[in-house]
Amino acid sequence: MKQDAFIQQLRQELDSLPKAEVDEIIADYREYIGDALAAGRSEQEVITALGDPVKLARELKAQASYRKWQQSRSFENLAHVIVSIAGLGLLNAMLLVPFMIYLSLLTACYAASIAFAIGGLIAAVGIGSHHLFGWPSFNAVPVVVMSHGHDHAEAADGASDDANDGLAANIKDIKIEKDVFVLTPKEGNDLSINTNAGGIEISRKNGKLEIVAANEGARALLIKGADGTVSIRRADATALELKSVDGSHMTLARSGKDGKSSIWEVSSGDGDHVRLEQDEKGKPKSLAIESGSDAIVIDGDHAALVGGKDRINISASSSMGGITFGSAVGMFAGGVIGLLLCIWLTRKTWRALVRYVHRQIDKISARLDSPGQAAR
Structure with a gap:
């Protein structure tokens, strides 16, 4: 050249x-x-x-x-x-290929660490703000409607109002104050109590309160008030049953392993039925109201309204996916540690x-x- x-x-x-x-x-x-x-x-x-x-x-x-x-x-x-x-x-x-794979993994670790850190921080701030100030709200309520008409749905609404009125009227005879049942049966109503010591029958006739106990041990569980009421500790009563003169019927039974949960059931003479389940703290767990072919059922985060062939399903779910504050903080800490390791x-x-x-x-x-x- x-x-x-x-x-x-x-x-x-x-x-x-x-x-x-x-x-x-x-x-x-x-x-x-x-x-x-x-x-x-x-x-x-x-x-x-x-x-x-x-x-x-x-x-x-x-x-x-x-x-x-x-x-x-x-x-x-x-x-x-x-x-x-x-x-x-x-x-x-032979060295270049593993090195490129290493760089790809390192880049992916950077992306994951940053995502965890930012996501954890946002979740922690959001959950903390939700618990402190009630904002933002994490509940999204998807609604599914299957309908063949609206007449039955209106009937279901009317049935729920009637059933609620019946429940309120019957619960007036039985009140819960802390750990005590306060019993004030109305004229003509009969109240039965099951205890570990025996049964107790309470009624009011001609304005006079009548008490019939299976034995003195069962009678000793009752506490008479100066205002004419009768009380019994919730721990001593395993079940209550109230029969009204109008044909309605109500029962209250203890449930759960510790017996602190309770189930209320109210039935009217015309076929309406209400069932309310409470946890050990008295908070409602489920509610079912039925009137003929119409019904309203609320169970946890789910609700259903049925009126003949019509049905509305409502499901409340948390948009945070059940993430707790501790999980959010852990996610943030993991992201920061991962980011420091990548650096x-x-x-x-x-x-x-x-x-x-x-x-x-x-x-x-x-x-x-x-x-x-x-x-x-």
């Missing part, structure tokens, strides 16, 4: 570099070739000693990328140096890459500065 062909191909391969830098490199090589020819070496010998202009251009571009990275140590400039080194075949493909790994990776680049550039510089190469 002649000198002009060598210089032309070298300039062509260096076209990605700034023109001033290319002109300086070409001038250095022209000077080197001129000095070698003046020393008595043949043109062919000098060009052959310089090697392939394509490979030489790659080594020179790697050096240029390295100098640019030294001036501005950014990840982008470091990536350009690594790509230049890889183009020389100095980066083993530590990034610093280690950066330092390892810098050391690798230094070693490879030193090898390239040694070849370029050796006899028979350019003295750059």
Whole structure:
């Protein structure tokens, strides 16, 4: 290869570099070739000693990328140096593939850690605000309506009102004050109490309260008030039954393992029925109101309104997916720890890459500065 062909191909391969830098490199090589020819070496010998202009251009571009990275140590400039080194075949493909997988996993860990940290923080703030101020509300209520008409639905509403009136009227005879049943049966109503000591019958006839107990032990469980009421501790009564003169019927039974939960049932003479289940703290767990073919059922976060062939299902669900404040804080802490670990790994990776680049550039510089190469 002649000198002009060598210089032309070298300039062509260096076209990605700034023109001033290319002109300086070409001038250095022209000077080197001129000095070698003046020393008595043949043109062919000098060009052959310089090697392939394509490979030489790659080594020179790697050096240029390295100098640019030294001036501005950014990840982008470091990536350009690594790509230049890889183009020389100095980066083993057996090492490159695992390294790319490692970078992909590190990027995924960054994304997951940031998502956990931000999500946990938002959830913790939202749950804390919800418990302290009642905002935001996390309850979304999806409603599913299956309807063949509206007449039955209106009937169901009327039935629920009637049943509620019946329940309220019957509960007036039985009140709960803390852990005590306060009994005030109305005229003509009969009240039965089951206790562990025996049964008790209470009624009011002609304005006079009558009490019939199976034994003195059962009678001793009753507490008579000055206002004409009779009380009994909830723990002593296993069940209550009230029969009204209008044909309605109400029962109250203890339930649950500890016997502190209760089930209220009210039936009217015309077939209406109400069932209310309460937990040990007196909070409603479920409510069912039935009147013929119409019904309203509320159980936990679900409710159903039935009127003949019409049915409305309502399900209340938490938009936070049941996340507790502790879970939100744990999510946030896990995200922060993961993010710190990713930053530590990034610093280690950066330092390892810098050391690798230094070693490879030193090898390239040694070849370029050796006899028979350019003295750059």
